[in-house]
Amino acid sequence: MILKIRTEGDPVLRMKAEPVKDIDDDMRKLAADMLETMYDAPGVGLAAPQVGEAVRLVVIDVGDGPEILFNPEIVSCSGEVVDIEGCLSIPGMQGTVKRAAQVVVTAYDRFGRRLRLMGSDLMAKALQHEIDHLDGVLYIDRAYDIEPVEEDQEDHDEQEES
Ligand code: ZN
Numbered sequence: 490m491i492l493k494i495r496t497e498g499d500p501v502l503r504m505k506a507e508p509v510k511d512i513d514d515d516m517r518k519l520a521a522d523m524l525e526t527m528y529d530a531p532g533v534g535l536a537a538p539q540v541g542e543a544v545r546l547v548v549i550d551v552g553d554g555p556e557i558l559f560n561p562e563i564v565s566c567s568g569e570v571v572d573i574e575g576c577l578s579i580p581g582m583q584g585t586v587k588r589a590a591q592v593v594v595t596a597y598d599r600f601g602r603r604l605r606l607m608g609s610d611l612m613a614k615a616l617q618h619e620i621d622h623l624d625g626v627l628y629i630d631r632a633y634d635i636e637p638v639e640e641d642q643e644d645h646d647e648q649e650e651s
Pocket of ligand 1: 575576577578618622651
């Protein structure tokens with residue numbers, strides 16, 4: 490089921506999301522719906538607050554298959570990269586953001602198994618962007634500059650939003 494993506498100004502985007510205590514069928518359904526919503530948008534990542542649920546769940550697919558992460562935490566990061574970012578909750582805009590180049594994240598998968606994940610490049614960017622959403626932080630809080638996405642860029646779908 491495709492869910493409605495909340496946009497900037499919706500208070501849920503500024504809430505600190507609650508940890509998921511039970512990874513049950515309702516949570517797995519939410520994760521599946523979030524993936525469907527993300528692919529439909531299209532985007533490379535989506536956090537539960539973006540669909541109105543203030544819980545610590547993110548989904549990501551940067552082209553290597555879907556990742557469903559419950560209670561994700563960044564346990565280490567290294568390097569630095571400055572790149573352009575967009576967000577499905579702030580349509581039509583993009584900004585330049587400094588992020589860690591590599592991150593290590595721990596989380597639980599949809600069966601409640603603990604996992605550890607290393608991300609670099611777009612995956613590192615998506616992980617940081619989505620985990621920020623769980624703390625009510627939007628990329629515009631970190632961006633050096635924010636500007637409208639140019640028409641031709643939008644047509645070519647070059648921008649990865651999350
Ligand atoms: Zn976002």
